[in-house]
Amino acid sequence: MDIEQTKIPQATAKRLPLYYRFLNNLHTQGKLRVSSKELSDAVKVDSATIRRDFSYFGALGKKGYGYNVEYLLSFFRKTLDQDETTRVALIGVGNLGTAFLNYNFTKNNNTKIEIAFDANEERVGSEVGGVGVEHIDDLEEKLGDISVAILTVPSSAAQGIADRLVKAGISGILNFTPARISVPSNVRVHHIDLAIELQALVYFLKHYPLNEEEAEEEQ
Amino acid sequence: MDIEQTKIPQATAKRLPLYYRFLNNLHTQGKLRVSSKELSDAVKVDSATIRRDFSYFGALGKKGYGYNVEYLLSFFRKTLDQDETTRVALIGVGNLGTAFLNYNFTKNNNTKIEIAFDANEERVGSEVGGVGVEHIDDLEEKLGDISVAILTVPSSAAQGIADRLVKAGISGILNFTPARISVPSNVRVHHIDLAIELQALVYFLKHYPLNEEEAEEEQ
DNA sequence: CCAAGTATGTGAAATCTTTAACGACTAACG
């Protein structure tokens, strides 16, 4: 099927997982209804933006009432493909990689790290966070049909590994190295650069003083 | 002084550290000049966007030539306050916190993690990545005049610690917990949510297929 | 010193995103 729903704006798409997680919390707490205003306070996104975001998917709420948590949640579950789990590989079991492996992703998530790779012989064969660590030399052989990779290797190795991932048929890479890797146009790369995030925060603090009213914003 | 330079757009501000780092690389490689096109290939940002970004700071380049690496770099050094180092505290020496502590921030950076805090008695007193670990109970006492904090604690502890940080006079928090913390409007919080980043990537892969031409974008 | 080539800086257009405002409808209570 795959309803190509006239394209949700990217800005909206990035907020969906946030909404989903919070709705999940509400549901766990036994809450039956929620208003855009309540959600707004919790996730720090303007309530009009939330209503607009939801409206891209049709009329999910009821005027004068709000949104039914159960219904909204089940709708998002479908939309975010929470039913089927996406299998993920992690490359580079250093500090950051270990953090990921120990993070319990599958709890609120449709993603599961199934396999990890590292170049360090001492780590190969061990288990970290319940995930087996394979040798990086066996990448192509053991990757199987996994289509998403988390890249937490030293930046000098990033492009080389990325090339191999691409050849092995990966379609998305979450790149935590400072290197801006080059990939064919049919592979999606999202960069998260910790040093840059920190520097950007410092820059904003110095040049965009928050005096009176102003909410905090995104990454 | 603090030249309140008629406010650079936020989107531009977020790219500055990226530009800076790459210019630094070029300089190290002994390169003397660079064009917006070359920079574009390297940092994966449209060349017109780069020229526009730079132009907010005045005419930094020369027509027909490009940009002088040395000059551009020294300009950015001033602009990004690379001269003075910003002192940072890290709260929560778990896997992710350890990754940060071992990350050599000061290399290309104006930021340095000076002190870390943790609740685990076994970690207190030790050194991780050259940074001493203090007990979280001593937070207020030992924070001094540090104004930026990296929050890598369990999400259940996030709001409580954030409140204490605020009381202790912090002005910026880089929040890696899934919790959306509430702070006074004069404190800036940037959220980086690893689970959400992964989910967003998966969502984009399924709903925004990259077929022909299309570049990858930001976190 | 000129001609050809190159690359900036920017006006204008296009695109994307957020926010305000409000009509329409619901729930709840007296």
Added chain:
DNA sequence: CGTTAGTCGTTAAAGATTTCACATACTTGG
């Protein structure tokens, strides 16, 4: 039932960001 308070979905406006396209001015080589 009728009235009040509450909340959505959406139109329209405002704001932010990206991109195009080109006049302008510099560089380079002859």
